[in-house]
Amino acid sequence: MSVKIILTEPNKLLRLVSEPVEKVDKEYRRLMDDMIETMYAAPGIGLAAIQIGVPKRIIVMDISRDENKKEPMYFVNPVVNKKNSEKAIYEEGCLSVPDQFAEIARPSKCEVEYLDYNGKKQLLKAEGLLATCIQHEMDHLEGILFIDYLSKLKKSIIIKKLSKAKTNRIVV
Numbered sequence: 001m002s003v004k005i006i007l008t009e010p011n012k013l014l015r016l017v018s019e020p021v022e023k024v025d026k027e028y029r030r031l032m033d034d035m036i037e038t039m040y041a042a043p044g045i046g047l048a049a050i051q052i053g054v055p056k057r058i059i060v061m062d063i064s065r066d067e068n069k070k071e072p073m074y075f076v077n078p079v080v081n082k083k084n085s086e087k088a089i090y091e092e093g094c095l096s097v098p099d100q101f102a103e104i105a106r107p108s109k110c111e112v113e114y115l116d117y118n119g120k121k122q123l124l125k126a127e128g129l130l131a132t133c134i135q136h137e138m139d140h141l142e143g144i145l146f147i148d149y150l151s152k153l154k155k156s157i158i159i160k161k162l163s164k165a166k167t168n169r170i171v172v
């Protein structure tokens, strides 16, 4: 397993629509191992494959927030079957949009079908942070970032800040 570099906005790769996985094999399990290690190292509670430059429909998550009791979750080719009309607001962050946070409204519950780490079909009924996180991660599969839900002005201020931070990092 290895910790990979997480791409940050602005980066055209983050805007790609990820492709489905044909078969959950050894190579994809190795990718999921790298993703979960990268997510724990960041640290974060979710990560999509495109955030480490791989345009495949794979997500890893662990919302347990307990260092000693890890509960990793792996989602391959996830599809949302049902979404609640009621919305929940969470302050979201993103490892690809460092140090920026914003309140985002999303359906408060959802049902997701996916393949697990072993390629077995699963159905998850999610609510609370789990529902928010999975929807945030599934947006990554479509090339969508949480800042896309903000006003044009707020989004452009954040992108300017991130571009500046990137330039400074290269100079130093």
Ligand code: K1U
Residues within 6 Å of the ligand: 043, 044, 045, 046, 047, 048, 051, 065, 090, 091, 092, 093, 094, 095, 096, 132, 133, 136, 137
């Ligand atoms: O980059 C990502 O997609 C991961 C992102 C997931 C997320 C967070 C909050 C709401 C929706 C989705 C993060 O993990 S940002 C970091 C974070 O939330 C966190 C970091 C350390 C401890 C606890 C949380």
Ligand code: ZN
Residues within 6 Å of the ligand: 093, 094, 095, 096, 136, 137, 140
């Ligand atoms: Zn994100």
